[in-house]
Amino acid sequence: MITEDDNWSFSTIPALCARAAEVYGERRAVEDGDLCLSFIELDALRRRMAKAMIAAGVEKGDRVMIWAPNGWRWFVTALGLVSAGAVLVPASTRFKGGEIADLVTRSGTSLLFSVGTFLDRYYPDQLQQETRALLRQVVVLEGPRGGDRDWAEFLAAGDSVSDAELAAREAEVGPDDLCDMLFTSGTTGYPKGVMYAHRQCLRGIDGWASRVGVREHDRVLIIPPFFHAFGYRCGAIVSMMRGAVLIPHLTYDAGEILQRVQDSGITVIPGPPAIFHGMLQHPQRAEFDTRSLRLGVTGGAVVPEVLVRRMREDLGFEGVVSGYGLTECGGFGTMCSYTDPDAVIASTAGKAMPDTEVRIMGADGALLAAGQPGEVVIRGDMVMKGYFEDPAATMETIDKDGWLHTGDIGVFDAQGNLRIEDRLKDMYITGGFNCYPAEIERILSGHPAIGVVSVIGVPDERLGEVGRAFVILRPGKTASEEEIIAWARDNMANFKCPRAVEIRTSLPMSAQGKVQKTLLREEIAARKMAEA
Known part of the structure; x- marks a missing residue:
């Protein structure tokens, strides 16, 4: 298991990739359909993609967008671009051409990686000509058409870049440099780019993994999309960090998930409550063998006690944990522990993550005691660097004392466990x-x-x-x-x-x-x- 020690500490994502290859070697890292990659093979592909980025003229700090569903090419592309010092900008596969145009403009994206044909459409066909004019090129992961570039050809073009050139570029990437920029609309109605750095990302993932109990040799089914912090950080990167097997899942279908659990011996599933509700609601659920399931990780919405109980009793999860976080703090905030009793897991989002302060603030700005409801505020290393090119929105969200205002209503119990009551904007007043x-x-x-x-x-x-x-x-x-x-x-x-x-x-x-x-x-x- 990769953790910080006297000889090694979390610094950058490319350093983590190299460390994983060194520690886990030929063990299986990724299973995606018929393709399997060891940790050494994954790192080799990551290095090739970084060289391809350099060959394509990508400079440190450039923004590179990925617009595709979960898959091994998505992950390799992300690892390669951050290794070259670029900033990952993930885009939802639900976005249409106009939304991608806005995202490209706001982020200053110069290179776009897109899925080809998905959900019966060729995705790049949605791009406006004005959007294409802003991009150096459009690279299609599989099945390019017209003038779009093939991913495999893009990857091969990097073979002309020497190991020394790659090493020099990686040496320029520092722990406090940006690794990704996830866009979130929040309450303002327009997307804002949440800037996040390498070291805070890795330390957040490490603390999260230790709290929930992800282990070596776990087989992790990643249903939440990689373009979301939960799927990318608490699914893909955590698997590499902990020596687990990453198994990407394309689209949400309860029957398909149950089948994959049975066929692939899945042990860990992270995802929102709706995923587990869907599995439980499936009319043939009892016909599937789910005995391999060990850990269910959920949060981000109401997690009723009956759901926790049914996940254990009906799906066979040995452990169920829940937590709370938001994009502005990397997806991290509070988390239950896999050692917590059921009552804590069912009714709370757990305690604050390491190096993170989570408090309750009243309308007058005063911090409140346990048992008093108010707005959840967060301070510490996990808080974003700010919104990209939007200092006004940053100041509205992070106050002068460094508290990130979440817009969520919560209350702490006497043991320091947080219970989320609701979003401020979802609250309504009856009489x-x-x-x-x-x-x-x-x-x-x-x-x-x-x-x-x-x-x-x-x-x-x-x-x-x-x-x-x-x-x-x-x-x-x-x-x-x-x-x-x-x-x-x-x-x-x-x-x-x-x-x-x-x-x-x-x-x-x-x-x-x-x-x-x-x-x-x-x-x-x-x-x-x-x-x-």
């Missing part, structure tokens, strides 16, 4: 009472027929706003909207009870596996307009 959807969802998840639930506030003439719950029932279970509302009235304060329940067979999900509440709100607004 003067604050209602937190996350709390209501947590309670509703205890209903024996409810598999998945999402709650939003909708306008109401008398009360201002009231709750509306969108529910997916468990397979084989039945319940009416009226029964669910009656159950809610028996189990929570009246002002928290949803005034309406809609039973659905599916809900709009983001690429990260979270319910897209914005789309639900837009749907309700459209209905109101149609009725007017």
Whole structure:
């Protein structure tokens, strides 16, 4: 297992790659379809890609974008570009041409790596001519068309660069240099580039891996997309750091995931609760052999106690952990430990990560004691370097004392474990009472027929706003909207009870596996307009 010691410390991602090849050698590092790579082979490919970047004219600090789903080429490209001193800009495969154009412009991206044909479309066809004009070239991972460059040919072009040239470039890459820039919209409606450096990235991953209990020889199925901090850092890089096998997964389908668990002996699955809800909801779940599962790592949304219990009892996970973080602090913040009791894992997001302060702040800026709810604020090495070319937004998010304001409502218990109540922006007010959807969802998840639930506030003439719950029932279970509302009235304060329940067979999900509440709100607004 790679950790800091007297002879080696975390500095840069290329240094980690070389160290992994040295420590783990011929052991398997990546399995992707029919392709398998050892740690030595992965490092060799990483070095070739870094040379290819140099051959293509990529300079230290250049921004390079990857617009593709999970796969070994994605990971090799990312490792190679950061080894050449460039800054990774991951792009969602759900983005369309206009969104990519905005991202390229905002980031100053000079080189784009794109998937070819995916989800029945050739992705580069979506690029606007104005976007292509800003790019040195477009490199397609597989199946290029027209003037787009083939990934394998791009890689081979780097063979003309000497080992000495590569070593000189790698020597220029320092621990505090940027390694990636993940764009997040936050509450402002336009994307902002979160700047993150090599050493803080690696130390955050190391602390996270130790807390949750990722081990050597684990077989990690990466379902969260690499373009997200969770998939890239807490899936791909952590596997390389800990000597685990990285197994990328392309698209989310519960049946496919259960099949891969059975066929590939998966031991660890990181992902949001929706992934595990989907596995549990699958009508043939009991027919799959899931005995290899050891660790389920979740967070980023409501994690009800019933989900933790069912992950253990019905899916066979030996351990389940949850945590809390956001892009502005590398995806890190607080995390449960694999040694924590079930009650802590089910009801909290755990304790602050190493070298990180997490506190609760009141509206007046005062830090609050345990048991008092307020805004979660974070300070320490894990906090971003700032938003790219946006000092005003940076100052709005990180105050003069260095506290990163998350916009989340939380409370600490007496043992120092954080419980997230909700997003400030998701809170709604019913008749003067604050209602937190996350709390209501947590309670509703205890209903024996409810598999998945999402709650939003909708306008109401008398009360201002009231709750509306969108529910997916468990397979084989039945319940009416009226029964669910009656159950809610028996189990929570009246002002928290949803005034309406809609039973659905599916809900709009983001690429990260979270319910897209914005789309639900837009749907309700459209209905109101149609009725007017």
